Amino acid sequence: MVDKNRIYALTTRYIYQLSHDRWHLADMFYWPFFDLTAMGYMATWVSRDAGSSWLSSIIGCMVLWQLVVQTNFVVSKNALLELISANVLNLFTTPIQIREWLTACFILSAIAGCTVLLFCSLIAKALFGYNLLSLGWLLVPVVINLYLSGIALGTFVTALLFYYGIRAQTATYILGWIFGLIGGSYYPADVLPLPFWLIARSIPLSYAFDVVRYHHLGTTFIWHNLLAAAILNTLYLLLATSLVRRLFSRTLRYGLARLTY
Amino acid sequence: MNPLKVTNLTKTFPAQRTFWGTVKNPPFTAVDNVSFEVQEGEILGLLGPNGAGKTTTIQMLLSTLKPTSGEIAYFGKNFFTNRSEILTQIGFASAYVGLPKRLTVRENLEVYGRLYGLNREQRNTRIKKYLEEFGVDHLANRETGALSAGETTRVMLAKAFLSYPKIVLLDEPTAALDPDIAQDIRQFILDRREKDGVSFLFTSHNMGEVTEVCDRVLVLQHGKIIADDTPEALAAKVSMAHLELLVNDLEKATTRISKRGLPYKVHGHLLEIEVNEHAIAQILQELTHAGITYTQISIRKPQLEDYFVMIAKQAK
Numbered sequence: 335m336v337d338k339n340r341i342y343a344l345t346t347r348y349i350y351q352l353s354h355d356r357w358h359l360a361d362m363f364y365w366p367f368f369d370l371t372a373m374g375y376m377a378t379w380v381s382r383d384a385g386s387s388w389l390s391s392i393i394g395c396m397v398l399w400q401l402v403v404q405t406n407f408v409v410s411k412n413a414l415l416e417l418i419s420a421n422v423l424n425l426f427t428t429p430i431q432i433r434e435w436l437t438a439c440f441i442l443s444a445i446a447g448c449t450v451l452l453f454c455s456l457i458a459k460a461l462f463g464y465n466l467l468s469l470g471w472l473l474v475p476v477v478i479n480l481y482l483s484g485i486a487l488g489t490f491v492t493a494l495l496f497y498y499g500i501r502a503q504t505a506t507y508i509l510g511w512i513f514g515l516i517g518g519s520y521y522p523a524d525v526l527p528l529p530f531w532l533i534a535r536s537i538p539l540s541y542a543f544d545v546v547r548y549h550h551l552g553t554t555f556i557w558h559n560l561l562a563a564a565i566l567n568t569l570y571l572l573l574a575t576s577l578v579r580r581l582f583s584r585t586l587r588y589g590l591a592r593l594t595y
Numbered sequence: 596m597n598p599l600k601v602t603n604l605t606k607t608f609p610a611q612r613t614f615w616g617t618v619k620n621p622p623f624t625a626v627d628n629v630s631f632e633v634q635e636g637e638i639l640g641l642l643g644p645n646g647a648g649k650t651t652t653i654q655m656l657l658s659t660l661k662p663t664s665g666e667i668a669y670f671g672k673n674f675f676t677n678r679s680e681i682l683t684q685i686g687f688a689s690a691y692v693g694l695p696k697r698l699t700v701r702e703n704l705e706v707y708g709r710l711y712g713l714n715r716e717q718r719n720t721r722i723k724k725y726l727e728e729f730g731v732d733h734l735a736n737r738e739t740g741a742l743s744a745g746e747t748t749r750v751m752l753a754k755a756f757l758s759y760p761k762i763v764l765l766d767e768p769t770a771a772l773d774p775d776i777a778q779d780i781r782q783f784i785l786d787r788r789e790k791d792g793v794s795f796l797f798t799s800h801n802m803g804e805v806t807e808v809c810d811r812v813l814v815l816q817h818g819k820i821i822a823d824d825t826p827e828a829l830a831a832k833v834s835m836a837h838l839e840l841l842v843n844d845l846e847k848a849t850t851r852i853s854k855r856g857l858p859y860k861v862h863g864h865l866l867e868i869e870v871n872e873h874a875i876a877q878i879l880q881e882l883t884h885a886g887i888t889y890t891q892i893s894i895r896k897p898q899l900e901d902y903f904v905m906i907a908k909q910a911k
Contacts, residue, residue: 337679343709347695350706354697354738420693424754427657427687428710429679587609589651589660 344438409488499593604665640809686760696740841891
């Protein structure tokens with residue numbers, strides 16, 4: 335059983351952190367703004383002769399990609415924060431369990447993801463005239479799928495951090511961008527060479543972003559893409575959470591103290 | 596029901612291998628078949644040279660390290676099957692772990708208070724009480740990263756007592772403190788024992804502190820318990836005392852002492868002789884007969900520190 339008070343305690347711990355650390359706010363606003371603006375203007379230029387539906391499909395994916403980046407980053411960054419401050423030992427001498435810690439991170443991810451999504455949709459509307467709500471009811475399953483992808487990826491990085499310690503901190507920053515390259519956010523998976531296409535097709539992100547493109551470009555095949563994304567997301571999230579538990583348990587064979595050096 | 600009972604606790608760290616599978620470090624037994632109990636209201640010291648297994652033992656007692664075998668029971672309940680429930684009743688502070696640096700002292704204690712299931716009123720009351728008790732109430736709104744080592748230690752101690760624990764594990768709690776503050780902390784520990792019946796497991800490298808605070812001391816060496824007794828009884832196992840003399844003829848005195856094969860040190864005009872307590876009178880008599888006079892004399896009886904030095908030498 336998870337304890338909601340402990341989950342709330344951990345949630346407040348990271349909210350306190352954010353309120354004191356304005357540089358972390360840059361992660362939430364500066365990078366999404368930079369990414370969206372640069373890609374948005376490039377898309378405006380490239381799709382000048384192709385029509386507004388192409389621009390919408392690119393901007394729509396860019397806005398939603400920020401949700402994945404943010405939700406992934408919030409989960410993995412929280413694990414990294416505990417390691418860097420050497421608080422991980424203190425934390426796990428209290429009654430908390432790893433699943434409560436993960437739940438708190440997922441809640442924070444949802445809050446941060448929604449904030450960034452709102453921010454980016456406002457930027458997209460102001461700079462490119464793109465309305466995220468033009469996705470209609472599809473927005474709900476797409477957002478849920480992308481949120482699940484983000485937290486699954488963040489959970490996977492957390493598993494590495496809880497096993498390899500601070501040494502694995504690079505994974506916190508780079509894994510998300512690797513998925514940006516092969517996840518179908520910037521361009522459809524179809525343009526990738528066969529080996530990368532195969533990898534992309536095993537990643538739920540590529541199906542979710544295809545849904546956005548299909549909607550804006552007026553093509554079909556939406557339902558099975560959503561279904562594929564949902565199935566893969568569920569599978570990967572289960573695998574990632576089980577990996578965290580497994581690697582955390584393995585770490586306990588050597589002691590949590592070793593994670594902080 | 597004893598607050599803590601440890602039975603045949605063993606920790607063997609698995610072999611560490613390189614990426615290619617070759618053995619980098621062979622398996623290593625840090626704690627070897629250790630059994631002990633902590634009684635209600637008892638302050639038990641855990642002593643031993645570096646690498647003796649103290650920290651490994653404490654980590655296992657906090658569930659941050661998995662034992663290879665053995666049992667740990669708090670209040671008669673198995674620790675591994677009742678972890679969350681038991682940890683609400685255990686306090687922990689160490690000079691070697693940190694708190695989130697960007698959070699203020701109060702925020703950190705708020706978070707830990709919530710983790711221990713305290714309601715708002717309990718948190719407010721206890722945070723105020725312990726910050727005052729440890730003399731850091733004026734730092735409540737300061738970021739923890741801006742505190743000195745001693746101030747951080749006191750905040751950690753406040754954290755350790757927030758949940759009104761029945762047993763507290765303290766890993767060198769006074770390591771970074773000024774002597775006067777360390778004395779206050781020791782008094783606080785003794786008060787908690789007297790007033791609330793709190794039990795303590797206590798490690799320290801300050802032998803005077805261990806002697807002052809602990810009812811009983813477990814001595815670990817190479818992962819095994821080699822002694823389990825009161826600090827005074829352990830000190831009594833060392834028969835060598837230190838005799839300090841200010842002598843008129845240092846050269847003659849050292850020659851005489853050397854002939855007897857006794858270890859000695861010279862500090863200026865002061866001669867320090869390591870000698871069996873029972874032989875002190877005889878030594879003084881011999882020196883007098885040899886025409887050596889002394890104008891100052893002091894005898895330091897064996898202390899826990901001497902015992903510690905003795906076993907540390909044995910360990911090497």
